[in-house]
Amino acid sequence: MTSGIPQNSGATPKTNDWIGHTLRLVGWNLLLARWRLMSKILVTLLLVGLLLLIGGLLLTYVLVNNTGTAQPTACPPTSVSASQPGDTGPGSSGQPCISSPQQDQQAQQAQEAFADLERAFLTFPTVLIPVGGYTAFLGVILLCILAGSLIGSEYSFGTQRLALSRGVSRAQLLAAQIGALAILALAVTAGMFILGALIGLTLGPLLGGSIPNIPPTGWLELLGFWLVVSLHLFAYALIALCLATLGRSTAAGIAGSLGYLLFENIALPIILLITAALSGSLSTGISTIQNVFLGPNLSGLQAGVTQSPLNLGGASSGSSNADLPVIAPTQGLLVSLLYCALLIGLSYWVLRKRDVTN
């Protein structure tokens, strides 16, 4: 060490402003997330997944289109009933003889409709339906991993005491983590939507899709869709935060949140099966169990927000509960917010009371 007492050469005023200090802490948490290798890996996974999704949609579209251009040969009237499997009919093209002209026409229409649908899924704004669903599924998983890792590692590294011993209050510490997760959720969703929009604006027209004029209410629907998918990510990330805080470890945060996600995705189909097998008030009663889960409430909210004019609500938000009664948007919003409030409240209560030891 060099001799001489260190003097603070720069005028670096400390802030005692609670909000200002907390915002700086939010920024610091985001920096930590950016600097982590794990974040880079997770973002790469998310992007690769998106490319696979778009690639899959494109491949499906190409296959449907190719099948549509190679029309099966129509069978002569007498051979319709007599046609056997393997019978290629009188034509020499080798195409199977499968149907009547009406059926051909119907099949062609179906193929065209499917191709149109595939093209629409690759065209803005409808492309946001698969992108939104994908974000609400894989984005949730990846954000839970990141949240569990960010919050849990504060305990494993011991850096929490570094913050608390420098004048950061426990409320600020938690608020900064929540703020960072909210921004990450918004940013991940925005990033995916922007990428989806870029793909839809370039690839869609190349495939013959037309980009509709979006009315102001359509932009509002897009905004709502972005916020709801972000809330979806944020709410599950809060589960990771809460469990990482309770368990004081990364493993608790990641395993707990993903475990809940898995549980939800197993429980809801079971509820659906039971509901389908029963009838009457018992069936209705059992179906209401879904009301206590986070996923169906977020899906209900999403369905309500994205009803019109673009009708982006067709996206499944990662839950396999599409056949269960859709929860009303207001109820979905309230339950989702209640979940967030409970998770934050529990985390704060534990953090507030806890002694920070080794």
Next chain:
Amino acid sequence: MDVTPLPQPSAPQASTGEAAPGRPVVLRTERLTKQFGRLTAVQNLNLEVYRGDVFGLLGPNGSGKTTTLRMILGLIWPTDGQISLFGAQMTNDAERRAALQRIGAIVEQPAFYPYLNGPENLLGVAVYAGLPNNAATQARIDQVLMQVGLAPRARDAYKKYSLGMKQRLGIAAALLTSPELIVLDEPTNGLDPAGMVEVRALISQLAQHRITVLLSSHLLHEVQQVCTRVAILNRGALITQGKVTQLLAAQGGIQLGFSQPDLLSQAASILQAAAETQAPWLRGTRYVPPESGAWMPPGGWLLLVDAPLERAAEVNAILGAQGVYAAEVRRREASLEQFFLALTSGQPQAPFPPSMLPQPAPQAQGGHP
């Protein structure tokens, strides 16, 4: 003069009765208590640290030092009692935040993000302390890294640092915000001897600049070298606190060793009589065990005479005039280590009457110098 035993290193709770030094109190704890379940880690602790003090918090493992520091830093909530830091009550959130921003601290091992390098970690400390992320803060970070000798390896990830480098980064973090109080828990852990000397020098420089240092360490000679005041804890309770010089002043003196145990009590009587007549500078005597590794007299005990060291020859002459000759006369230096061990190791501390002195061993132990 009463030939009373010298003050023993047992003091009543709270203090040695030293007068307040007339400087502002930076830290005060009152009846500070912490219980973990049934275990009382800290009990009714009253401490006072004044501005400019280099205050040593001493105690064996489990005595409550780290728990005390953690309570002061707001990491652990006290079960009872109060902490006042720069006059602010730690029970008030806003006051606690403001007070803690005036502190730099290392508690136990430094804790940093392993995947970040030195400057990035210090930026985090700056943000935690409420500093903005600007050029001035960056300059300050470079300055403290230079100060602790980490500049050449600053860009390495923290996980690649040696234990000593980690400790240096911890010290850099403690200095970063130009704090008024620096709390250092075992600051020389992991440092090589040169690094330890540098830390001691740094602490002395901090004190010269009237920066208060609260230091916890097991290295008692280190504490003795740098601390102006100390508090000694044992089993969560304060045994004593006061100025190092005052606490140790009572521990030194002229040490007399005798080849026969009964000469010990004779010498004490002769010196008591002399103090009342010809040697008023004799303040007292007491029996002490030998220092570790030193010559052990047959009875196992020595006579410590509380008198100016330059009077050693006169003490010897008084005894010689009565036909009592010491086998060894030496200056006994006051040592915080002995003081500490006597207080915390359960050794007998009260002076023993001759009848209670250990009987002479069959054979002399140790070697005569």
